[in-house]
Amino acid sequence: xxxxxxxxxxxxxxxxxxxxxxxxxxxxxxxxxxxxxxxxxxxxxxxxxxxxxxxxxxxxxxxxxxxxxxxxxxxxxxxxxxxxxxxxxxxxxxxxxxxxxxxxxxxxxxxxxxxxxxxxxxxxxxxxxxxxxxxxxxxxxxxxxxxxxxxxxxxxxxxxxxxxxxxxxxxxxxxxxxxxxxxxxxxxxxxxxxxxx
Numbered sequence: 001x002x003x004x005x006x007x008x009x010x011x012x013x014x015x016x017x018x019x020x021x022x023x024x025x026x027x028x029x030x031x032x033x034x035x036x037x038x039x040x041x042x043x044x045x046x047x048x049x050x051x052x053x054x055x056x057x058x059x060x061x062x063x064x065x066x067x068x069x070x071x072x073x074x075x076x077x078x079x080x081x082x083x084x085x086x087x088x089x090x091x092x093x094x095x096x097x098x099x100x101x102x103x104x105x106x107x108x109x110x111x112x113x114x115x116x117x118x119x120x121x122x123x124x125x126x127x128x129x130x131x132x133x134x135x136x137x138x139x140x141x142x143x144x145x146x147x148x149x150x151x152x153x154x155x156x157x158x159x160x161x162x163x164x165x166x167x168x169x170x171x172x173x174x175x176x177x178x179x180x181x182x183x184x185x186x187x188x189x190x191x192x193x194x195x196x197x
Contacts, residue, residue, distance in 0.1 A: 005076050009084065009145040010064045016088040017057065020095060020138070027099040027106050031113070034104040038112040040173060045110060048162040055158015056135070060142055063151035076147035084144030091137035097123040098131045110170055118178045120185050126194040128185070129167065133192040135159050167191065 062068055099106060101122040105113055123130045139159040143152035175182045190197055 003078075005078060005081055006147040009076055009081050009147060012081065012085050012088070013060065013142060013145045014064065016085075016092060016138075016141075019092050023092060023095050023099060027102070028108075031104050031106045034113045034115075036107070036111045037114045037116065038173070038177070040110040040169065044165055045169075048165040049109065051158045052135075052162035053158070055154040055156070055161070056138060059154035059158070060146055060151040063146065063148045069148070069150055072149040072151075074147055074149060076145075080144045084141045084146075087137050087141035087144065091134045091141065094123070094130055094134035094137065098134060101130075110166065110173060112173070112177055116177065118174070118181055118185065124189075126189060127192055128171070128189050129192050132163055132167065136163070136192060 067073075101119055101124055105116055105119060107113065127133060136159065139155035142155050146152045171182075171186070175186070178185075
């Protein structure tokens with residue numbers, strides 16, 4: 001029996017996206033119980049959020065469910081599927097660890113909660129933005145899982161837009177809130193890859 005690798009990749013991608021939604025569900029409810037004290041959501045933030053959603057979810061889903069744009073389809077095989085699956089599973093593991101570490105301090109946007117605490121332990125000990133690390137892993141898994149260049153690469157472009165437009169603003173906001181404590185934390189950690197970047 002021949003394995004349909006294209007369908008296999010689609011199913012794994014879909015299951016991983018659902019798993020991400022499950023991981024995020026409870027922390028989202030918990031965080032909403034703590035009021036937002038400071039928020040920065042200018043139009044550029046809304047644009048970057050939309051770009052990320054478009055690239056990580058909407059464009060791949062259009063191809064998965066409709067086959068559009070079929071002109072950019074390509075062959076895919078078991079090695080590619082294995083790599084993509086491993087990357088997405090690693091991403092989900094980091095999502096879970098990050099949400100657990102942040103607890104009620106978590107927010108999907110540039111927000112600070114009431115009585116916000118700077119989290120520097122656990123997964124935050126080596127990197128300042130493990131949630132972004134998780135999203136980068138998600139973004140690089142579809143080129144291995146989805147047999148279409150547009151659907152596969154959309155997440156890198158979409159999430160890359162959010163990351164590069166937001167990370168500097170987020171760090172400036174944290175520095176303004178936590179001052180020297182954040183400056184020291186920043187000096188001893190990397191943004192998304194331990195010991196590298």
